[in-house]
Amino acid sequence: MAHEFQHKNPARLDWRSHIFIRPWHTTASKISSVDTGQAHTLDCQKEGIIFFQEETSFFFSFFKDKMPLHSSIIPDEAVFADFRKQCLSTDNWVNKYDSNGMQVWVEIPPNKGNQGSKVHNIKCKMIIKDVSAATMYDVLHDGQYRKEWDPAMLESFDIARLSANADVGYYSWLCPKPIKNRDVVSLRSWQVMDDEYIIINFSVKHPKYPPRSNLVRAVSILTGYLIKPLGPNSCSFTYLSQADPKGSLPKVVVNKASQVLAPRVMQSVHKAGQNYPEWKQKHSPDLKPWLYPEQSTLPIMDPAELSIQRADSLENVDAQNSEDSS
Incomplete structure (x- = not known):
């Protein structure tokens, strides 16, 4: 089943700042996003690393989870x-x-x-x-x-x-x-x-x-x-x-x-x-x-x-x- 995540600070979704979603890890080769009706597909170049090219509000679906959704030992x-x-x-x-x-x-x-x-x-x-x-x-x-x-x-x-x-x-x-x-x-x-x-x-x-x-x-x-x-x-x-x-x-x-x-x-x-x-x-x-x-x-x-x-x-x-x- 896909796991869904809504980024709460779309202003920071910028490829220049290399924003990463923590503590998520995924082996998915692609990540789908929807922004005001437009579909985008971004390739994952590293596990758990996502590069954004537009400062917009994205909705993500993560597939083929490799690790638990929440690892309590990692500081929040x-x-x-x-x-x-x-x-x-x-x-x-x-x-x-x-x-x-x-x-x-x-x-x-x-x-x-x-x-x-x-x-x-x-x-x-x-x-x-x-x-x-x-x-x-x-x-x-x-x-x-x-x-x-x-x-x-x-x-x-x-x-x-x-x-x-x-x-x-x-x-x-x-x-x-x-x-x-x-x-x-x-x-x-x-x-x-x-x-x-x-x-x-x-x-x-x-x-x-x-x-x-x-x-x-x-x-x-x-x-x-x-x-x-x-x-x-x-x-x-x-x-x-x-x-x-x-x-x-x-x-x-x-x-x-x-x-x-x-x-x-x-x-x-x-x-x-x-x-x-x-x-x-x-x-x-x-x-x-x-x-x-x-x-x-x-x-x-x-x-x-x-x-x-x-x-x-x-x-x-x-x-x-x-x-x-x-």
């Missing part, structure tokens, strides 16, 4: 809206650092009687006066460039594409001795609007990438970026994260360390943004699959194969492996 509009709200809110947030255009905030836990046992939700914001929002967005996506500016990275790679604006990937990083190195498998999703860029990620379980015995599997509860243009070469850059490094590190140590390390990470990303345009000109300048998903060579994965990685489910995993020396 409500998740992005909530993340944006957290980034912009000051209610229940305490300022811990404010210097040289950078601020660090920590959220006040709702359960005040149990603050020390949980990892803080931390937020960093800086005003960037010499790099555009679009460039900073590219920096965060470009895995090849990260090897140039992230000295803590051990290994990083994308595993599979989940939709036109979501993928799953692996990242491991060095920790100062005697703390054991960490890794994470996360689902990343992104959203580009006229006045902002959002990237969010959270930890997931992948059947082919279980925790390794020589690393501690960390957990990103919710981590992401909100980038808003302020001018042609300036932007506000907000980083929000609630992540648990696991192992035997006391949560109070994790919380304090995060407040110190976060500004350093922000400064590194800013510097990476300053150097990115020159680097990108020498390294496949037109290759940006995060903007043009038809460039992606990643295999497609059914999101149903993933599940959210809960922090508490890793407690025994760490204990069974060689103990964290931290």
